[in-house]
Amino acid sequence: MPETNTSEHDLSELTTPEVEAILDAEDAALDERGSLTSDFVYQVRERIGEDDADGVLDLVEDLKPADVADLIEQLGEEDTKSFIRLVGAELPAGALAELEDGARDTVIDALTTEQLAEAVTELDTDEAAFVLEDMTQEDRDEVLAEMPIADRLAVRAALEYGEETAGRIMQRDVFAAPGYWNVGQIIDRLRSAERLPETFYDVYVVDPTYKIIGLVPLSRFVKAKRDTKIENLIEDEPVIIDAGMDQEEVAYLFEKYNLISAPVIDEGRRLVGMITVDDVVEIVHSEADEDMLALAGINDDNSINVPIRKVARSRFVWLLVNLGTAILASVVIGIFDGTIEQMVALAILMPIVASMGGNAGTQTMTVAVRNLSTRTLTAATAVRAVYKETAVSALNGVAFAVLMGAAAALWYLLLAGQSAADAWALGGVLAAAMIINMLCAGLAGILIPLALDRAGQDPAVSSAVFVTTVTDIVGFSAFLGLAAVFLVG
Amino acid sequence: MPETNTSEHDLSELTTPEVEAILDAEDAALDERGSLTSDFVYQVRERIGEDDADGVLDLVEDLKPADVADLIEQLGEEDTKSFIRLVGAELPAGALAELEDGARDTVIDALTTEQLAEAVTELDTDEAAFVLEDMTQEDRDEVLAEMPIADRLAVRAALEYGEETAGRIMQRDVFAAPGYWNVGQIIDRLRSAERLPETFYDVYVVDPTYKIIGLVPLSRFVKAKRDTKIENLIEDEPVIIDAGMDQEEVAYLFEKYNLISAPVIDEGRRLVGMITVDDVVEIVHSEADEDMLALAGINDDNSINVPIRKVARSRFVWLLVNLGTAILASVVIGIFDGTIEQMVALAILMPIVASMGGNAGTQTMTVAVRNLSTRTLTAATAVRAVYKETAVSALNGVAFAVLMGAAAALWYLLLAGQSAADAWALGGVLAAAMIINMLCAGLAGILIPLALDRAGQDPAVSSAVFVTTVTDIVGFSAFLGLAAVFLVG
Numbered sequence: 022m023p024e025t026n027t028s029e030h031d032l033s034e035l036t037t038p039e040v041e042a043i044l045d046a047e048d049a050a051l052d053e054r055g056s057l058t059s060d061f062v063y064q065v066r067e068r069i070g071e072d073d074a075d076g077v078l079d080l081v082e083d084l085k086p087a088d089v090a091d092l093i094e095q096l097g098e099e100d101t102k103s104f105i106r107l108v109g110a111e112l113p114a115g116a117l118a119e120l121e122d123g124a125r126d127t128v129i130d131a132l133t134t135e136q137l138a139e140a141v142t143e144l145d146t147d148e149a150a151f152v153l154e155d156m157t158q159e160d161r162d163e164v165l166a167e168m169p170i171a172d173r174l175a176v177r178a179a180l181e182y183g184e185e186t187a188g189r190i191m192q193r194d195v196f197a198a199p200g201y202w203n204v205g206q207i208i209d210r211l212r213s214a215e216r217l218p219e220t221f222y223d224v225y226v227v228d229p230t231y232k233i234i235g236l237v238p239l240s241r242f243v244k245a246k247r248d249t250k251i252e253n254l255i256e257d258e259p260v261i262i263d264a265g266m267d268q269e270e271v272a273y274l275f276e277k278y279n280l281i282s283a284p285v286i287d288e289g290r291r292l293v294g295m296i297t298v299d300d301v302v303e304i305v306h307s308e309a310d311e312d313m314l315a316l317a318g319i320n321d322d323n324s325i326n327v328p329i330r331k332v333a334r335s336r337f338v339w340l341l342v343n344l345g346t347a348i349l350a351s352v353v354i355g356i357f358d359g360t361i362e363q364m365v366a367l368a369i370l371m372p373i374v375a376s377m378g379g380n381a382g383t384q385t386m387t388v389a390v391r392n393l394s395t396r397t398l399t400a401a402t403a404v405r406a407v408y409k410e411t412a413v414s415a416l417n418g419v420a421f422a423v424l425m426g427a428a429a430a431l432w433y434l435l436l437a438g439q440s441a442a443d444a445w446a447l448g449g450v451l452a453a454a455m456i457i458n459m460l461c462a463g464l465a466g467i468l469i470p471l472a473l474d475r476a477g478q479d480p481a482v483s484s485a486v487f488v489t490t491v492t493d494i495v496g497f498s499a500f501l502g503l504a505a506v507f508l509v510g
Numbered sequence: 511m512p513e514t515n516t517s518e519h520d521l522s523e524l525t526t527p528e529v530e531a532i533l534d535a536e537d538a539a540l541d542e543r544g545s546l547t548s549d550f551v552y553q554v555r556e557r558i559g560e561d562d563a564d565g566v567l568d569l570v571e572d573l574k575p576a577d578v579a580d581l582i583e584q585l586g587e588e589d590t591k592s593f594i595r596l597v598g599a600e601l602p603a604g605a606l607a608e609l610e611d612g613a614r615d616t617v618i619d620a621l622t623t624e625q626l627a628e629a630v631t632e633l634d635t636d637e638a639a640f641v642l643e644d645m646t647q648e649d650r651d652e653v654l655a656e657m658p659i660a661d662r663l664a665v666r667a668a669l670e671y672g673e674e675t676a677g678r679i680m681q682r683d684v685f686a687a688p689g690y691w692n693v694g695q696i697i698d699r700l701r702s703a704e705r706l707p708e709t710f711y712d713v714y715v716v717d718p719t720y721k722i723i724g725l726v727p728l729s730r731f732v733k734a735k736r737d738t739k740i741e742n743l744i745e746d747e748p749v750i751i752d753a754g755m756d757q758e759e760v761a762y763l764f765e766k767y768n769l770i771s772a773p774v775i776d777e778g779r780r781l782v783g784m785i786t787v788d789d790v791v792e793i794v795h796s797e798a799d800e801d802m803l804a805l806a807g808i809n810d811d812n813s814i815n816v817p818i819r820k821v822a823r824s825r826f827v828w829l830l831v832n833l834g835t836a837i838l839a840s841v842v843i844g845i846f847d848g849t850i851e852q853m854v855a856l857a858i859l860m861p862i863v864a865s866m867g868g869n870a871g872t873q874t875m876t877v878a879v880r881n882l883s884t885r886t887l888t889a890a891t892a893v894r895a896v897y898k899e900t901a902v903s904a905l906n907g908v909a910f911a912v913l914m915g916a917a918a919a920l921w922y923l924l925l926a927g928q929s930a931a932d933a934w935a936l937g938g939v940l941a942a943a944m945i946i947n948m949l950c951a952g953l954a955g956i957l958i959p960l961a962l963d964r965a966g967q968d969p970a971v972s973s974a975v976f977v978t979t980v981t982d983i984v985g986f987s988a989f990l991g992l993a994a995v996f997l998v999g
Contacts, residue, residue, distance in 0.1 A: 055763050059889040085746075087766045095890045121886065205889065211733050221729045222711055222770070239728035240710045244700050257574075274544050276795060277576045279788035281711070281770065298787050299768035305791055306765060309798030314801065317876035325886050329898055333905040336873050340866060340906060344914065347865040351858050358854045365847045368857035369840050372864070372982075376836040377829060380807065384825050386646055387806035391799055397814050399611065400548040401584045407819055416822040417829060425833065493861075 034471060041487030050084060057088060062095050067099050076106040079109070083410065085279050086115030094124045105131035112136075116145035117152050123326030138167030141176070145219075146193050148302065150179035154189075187271050188264035190304075191285040191294035194218040197225040198251055200234050221282045222297065231291045233284045235259050261286055264293060271296060272304040273396070315481035316387060318343070330468055342486050350375070350493035357501035363509045366437070367501060370429060370451055374500045377421060378492035380457035385410050385466025386488050390481050393474050407467050414463025418456040426452030443508075450507055454500035458492060464489040512740035539573060546577060551584050556587050563596040570597070575604030583613045583815060592641070594620035601625075603632035606641050612815030618645065627656030630665070634708075635682050636789065639668035643678075676760050677753035679793075680774045680783035683707040686714040687740055689723050695737030711770045711786065715740050720780045722773045724748050750775055753782060760785060761793040762885070801883055804970035805876060831975050839864070839982040852998045855926070856990060859918060859940055863989045866910060867947035867981035874899050874955025875977050879970050882963050896956050903952025907945040915941030932997075939996055943989035947981060955981040 050061040061080070068076035081089055093101050093116065105112065105128055112132075117140055120128060129137060129152075141164060143150045153161050153176065165173050175193055182188025196217055198207050207224065211217070223236040235255030245254055260278050262271055262285045274280065275298055285294040314323070318339030323332050354361070354371070361368050389406070393399035398406050430448030433439045439447075469487045470480035539550040550569070557565035582590055582605065594601065596619055597781055601621075607628055609617060618626060618641075630638045630653060642650050642665065654662050664682055669678025685706055687696050696713060700706070712725040724744030734743055749767050751774045753759055763769065764787055774783040803812070807828030812821050843850070843860070850857050878895070880885035887895050919937025922928040928936075958976045959969035 025832060054759055055766065056885050056888065057890070062888075063888040085767060085865075087768075091766075091885070094886050095888060097891075098893055208732060216735075218729070218731065220727055238709055239732060240707070243697060243732060244703075244706065244730060246701060269545055276575060276791050277544065277580075279576075279791075281787065298770065298791065300796055302765050302768075302787065302791055306794050306798055306884075309795055309802065310884075313798065313802035313805065314876055314880060317805075317872045319873055320879060323877045325881060325891055325895055325898070329901045329905070332898070333902045335905055336870070336902065337909060340869055340910060341867045344862070344866060344910065347862040349860070350861055350865070354858045354861070358858060362851075362854045362859050363852050365857075368850050368854075368860075369843045369847060370837055371834040371857075372843070372861065372986075373833070375861070376839070377833060380829055380832045381825070383806045384808055387803055388808060388812045391803060392814060395795075395799075396545050396580070397583050399545065399551075399584060399826070401546070401551040402586075402814055405586055406814055409821070413822045413825065414817045416818070417826055420826060421829060421833065493865075497861075509897070 028332075050080070050088065057091050057095065058197075062092060065092060065104070066096065066100055069096075069103045069107065072103075072107070073305075077104065077107050078111060082111075086113040087119045089113055089116040090119035090124075093128060094121055094324075098127050098326065101127045102131045110136055110139065114140040114142065115148075118144055118148035119139070121324045121326060122155065122322050123324050123328075125152065126155070127326065134163050135167055138164045140170050142168050142470060146175045146179050147190050149176045150189055151373055154180065154184060173258060175474075182264060185268045186264065187262045187266040187268065187285050187296060188294070189269055190271070190300050191262075191264070192218055193294045195225060195284070195295045196221055197227045197231070197292055200226050200228065200250070200252035202251050203247065204242065204245045204249045204251065204254075207242075207251060208247070218295070220297070221295070222252060224257060225284050225292060225295070227292055233259060233261055233286065233292055236282075236284070238281075259284065262296060262417045268304050269308055272301050272308060275301040276305060308394070312390060312481040316390060316485055317480065318485065320482060339486075343489070346486060346490045349490060350497055353494050353497045354501065357505060360501055360505040360509050364504065366447065367435065367504050367508075371500050373425065374451065374454045374458055375493050375496035377425075377455060378462040378496045379489055381414060381417060381459045382462035382466040382488040382492045383485070385414065385463050386470055386484050389467045389470040390484060393470060393480055398433045398471070404470060407464075407471075410463045410467040413461070414460050414466075415456075418459030418463075421450035421459065422455040425455060446508055447504075451500065454496065454503055457499045458496040461495045462488070462492045539569070539577065546584065551581065554581060554593075555585065555589055558585075558596065561592075561596070566593065566596050567600060571600075575602040576603055576608045578605040579608035579613075582617060583610055583813075587616050587815065590616045591620045599625055599628065601629065603629040604637075606630070607633055607637035610813045610815060611644065611811050612813050612817075614641070615644070615845045616815065623652050623962065624656055631657050631661050635661075635664045635668050635678050638665045639678055643669065643673060661683045671753060675753065676755040676757065676774050676785060677706040677783070679757055679760070679789050680751075680753070680785045681707055682783045684714060684773070684781060684784045685710055686716045686720070686781055689715050689717065689739070689741035691740050692736065693731065693734045693738045693740065693743075696731075696740060697736070707784070708785070710784070713740060714773050714781060715744060716781055722748060722750055722775065722781055725771075725773070727770075748773065751785060753777075757793050758797055761790050761797060764790040765794060797883070801879060801970040805879065805974055807974065809971060828975075832978070835979045835982060836973060838979060839986055842983050843984045843990065845987075846994055849990055849994040849998050851873045853993065855922065855936065856993050856997075859936075860986055860989050862914065863943045863947055864982050864985035866914075866944060867951040867985045868978055870903060870906060870948045871951035871955040871977040871981045874903065874952050874973070875959055875973050878956050878959040879973060880903065881889045882959060882969055886923050887960070892960060896953075896960075898950070899912070899952045899956040903949050903955075904945075907948030907952075910948065912943035914944055935997055938992075939992045940989065943985065943992055946988045947985040950984045951977070951981045 050057055052058050065077060065080055068080065077407065081092065093104065096104055101124065117125065117128065141152055165176065178193070179189060194216060223238050224242055225236060226234045234252060234347060236249060236259045237254040241254055243460055260274055260280060260283050262283050264287050266287050273282065280298060282295050282297045284292050285296055287293045319336065321335035323335065329484035389398060426448040429451050430444045433447055434441060465488045470484045472478040473484060511617065539546055541547050541751055554566060554569055557569065570581065573581070582593065585593055590613065606614065606617065630641055633641065642653065667682070668678060683705060712727050713731050714725060715723045715750060723741060725748045726740060726743040730743055749763055749769060749772050751772050753774050753776050764772065771784050771786045773781050774785055776782045808825065812824065812825035878887060915937040916939045920934045922936055923930055923933035954977045959973045962969040962973060
């Protein structure tokens with residue numbers, strides 16, 4: 022068979038399945054990495070432009086809900102509105118739960134109250150609460166009024182729990198069995214029961230007061246004989262979640278103990294719901310992303326479907342705080358304006374000292390924030406961590422001081438034609454300032470996140486501005502101050 | 511009942527369960543957030559210091575493996591060695607798989623080959639491969655030689671797949687059933703089969719050539735009647751993973767489609783293993799952490815148990831690259847030394863322009879890196895994203911130009927006693943430079959990560975240095991250049 026490539030192949034030479042494979046690949050909505058192809062998005066856009074409802078439905082009907090959500094996120098506001106108008110009630114409910122906030126707002130606005138109520142009813146309680154939580158009270162009540170009473174009550178109950186708590190992300194349908202039942206009885210019950218969760222991974226074993234005794238993974242359950250008592254299949258102490266627990270804590274426990282599902286209990290320690298790992302994966306991801314964005318001064322949703330004004334406003338605040346820091350640094354430089362006037366070389370070299378300190382501080386701080394969030398930086402390890410970061414800063418501080426001090430001295434000796442004594446004095450001052458600043462950078466990089474964490478603040482949100490303030494001010498004042506004493510005098 | 515607090519309570523007034531609860535809480539290894547208390551770590555350390563093997567075992571015997579791993583990570587190198595010497599063969603095998611790299615190296619060194627082989631044999635294949643993958647070929651062979659033949663072969667086979675591929679993280683024991691079997695037959699088989707995975711979440715349904723037809727979640731399986739054919743319980747198209755797929759892709763698919771387990775196939779499309787969500791949660795977390803650390807110039811493991819020299823060396827490289835950038839910026843300033851000599855105010859204000867650009871660029875870049883990794887920034891949305899970031903930068907650029915231009919002008923007018931014309935000219939130059947730099951910062955912040963991603967590079971690793979270079983050079987040259995033309999001349 023001759024070499025074929027997808028752009029020019031003689032279909033007549035190929036067998037039917039080969040032809041199909043090629044045609045499939047050319048039409049595929051997803052690339053080999055599982056992302057939507059831009060060709061596909063383009064095709065959808067084109068049909069939206071032609072107001073071709075059937076054409077759009079044709080393209081999206083085989084997509085999984087998560088892919089429909091991805092598609093919508095890529096369409097942009099105008100096309101999303103038209104897309105919803107064309108697709109209407111055919112929008113898979115699951116896609117609503119998968120959308121990012123910005124895009125979901127657009128979709129919710131574009132759906133009629135009836136369509137939205139219908140979609141929300143199809144979702145699990147936790148997903149429904151998630152979709153409705155950002156709406157105004159009034160809009161939410163309208164949607165709830167259109168829902169069947171049982172679902173309405175379940176969603177209302179979920180919304181009673183605070184945002185980002187276990188109660189909000191749990192599912193309320195749980196399958197629990199008393200400890201004295203045997204496997205056969207439970208299987209028979211499962212086969213006939215009606216209001217069961219669609220998917221579950223463990224049989225929750227409870228006592229007569231509906232308190233959790235233990236968990237039996239389904240894989241252990243199906244391997245057991247019919248006459249085995251379920252309580253005899255319990256192996257480990259179960260990890261149990263309080264309904265009021267913060268979702269970040271929940272994610273921490275799931276990750277630490279490799280949980281698939283965990284029972285949720287109320288204040289009376291009675292079983293009220295279950296959290297499954299699929300909800301947790303998203304929390305793990307978004308919490309880690311939040312830290313990364315917060316370190317860069319982004320504390321609001323900045324995803325691609327949030328309006329420009331809102332994004333600009335959310336970033337303005339951080340830039341304003343940074344302006345304060347920069348002005349402070351300028352004031353420090355201003356103190357030494359006489360010194361700079363006598364030796365312009367100082368103005369040329371001073372950004373190097375500040376920048377190296379800033380970078381060393383950012384490295385240390387990022388590691389500290391990360392270790393605080395994975396809880397390897399704790400009260401028990403704090404002293405060791407501070408010692409270690411100080412040592413690392415000292416080592417690199419000396420290394421760069423030698424490197425840069427020598428380079429500056431040689432530059433001024435050879436290229437600027439200064440006297441050897443002057444050039445080496447300048448190099449020495451630069452080197453000393455560099456060591457001082459990198460050492461302070463390391464200390465600030467670890468002590469500031471530690472202090473913020475101890476004070477109950479999120480270290481990711483405000484560490485960066487404090488660390489930069491320290492490295493700028495120490496950098497400029499150490500370098501210019503030493504220069505004023507030793508070089509200019 | 512009078513108010514009680516845990517430090518001073520009259521035990522005689524309380525009922526037995528209340529007393530027990532208080533005593534439990536005082537002894538607890540874990541705090542209410544599920545982390546080890548420093549008191550507990552301290553107690554363990556004390557007994558290690560006293561060489562009290564029984565005392566140490568007493569304390570740790572009730573801990574879950576993940577908590578033992580946390581404990582070891584907090585002990586530090588010396589105490590870890592003593593801990594392993596005292597605990598020896600009693601170390602729960604699971605803890606090995608949960609340790610961070612630095613601490614695991616210490617533990618592996620401290621265990622005898624026999625102890626290590628025994629522990630590794632207890633682990634799942636994927637965990638065993640994970641523990642052994644960083645050892646030298648020779649050490650690894652020694653450990654493998656001590657293992658039972660079946661486990662040895664399984665681990666060897668896992669190690670054949672590249673690091674961070676699906677083949678490496680998959681489990682090789684899978685439960686699969688032919689499509690024509692019914693539920694009753696499968697249950698009977700499960701109850702009698704021997705080499706079953708310890709935990710599984712789906713029945714994999716295969717054709718006679720061992721190709722995957724579909725998945726049946728156990729919760730659907732246990733609800734079905736005995737005479738139902740398993741293939742009739744398949745609902746969705748299964749998500750299937752190639753053994754060679756990168757683990758980051760695997761995590762993406764799990765997160766996108768809310769998977770709990772997925773079958774892994776070889777090049778012949780035959781079922782060879784399964785990946786479960788608990789492995790994926792850790793990948794999701796570590797990939798997000800990697801991005802965050804990479805943006806700060808940390809590309810190696812910097813966790814608390816990595817030696818100081820190694821950490822210092824890994825950070826040195828990034829600082830050296832940054833030094834290059836800083837020197838480049840200095841060269842730019844050096845071009846304008848004559849200008850600065852005539853007007854020292856420029857040296858005082860120039861860091862503000864560079865710093866605001868740097869921060870605006872970092873904001874944009876971090877959002878871009880994050881959106882690339884969540885795949886919402888794609889070929890289909892790139893143009894919209896660039897437009898949006900440019901607009902955001904322009905808005906904030908103008909806002910800060912007005913703010914800072916006016917502030918600088920007033921300062922020089924009122925405090926430094928300059929003429930009105932000179933002060934406003936300076937403010938105007940500062941404002942113009944600020945707009946230029948923040949606009950360039952926004953463009954660089956989005957275009958550089960996009961370009962790196964298009965070129966197949968990880969945008970998290972090298973974007974920051976390019977963006978800072980742009981904002982420093984544009985910032986200094988725009989401000990000093992405009993000043994040279996309009997202010998000094």
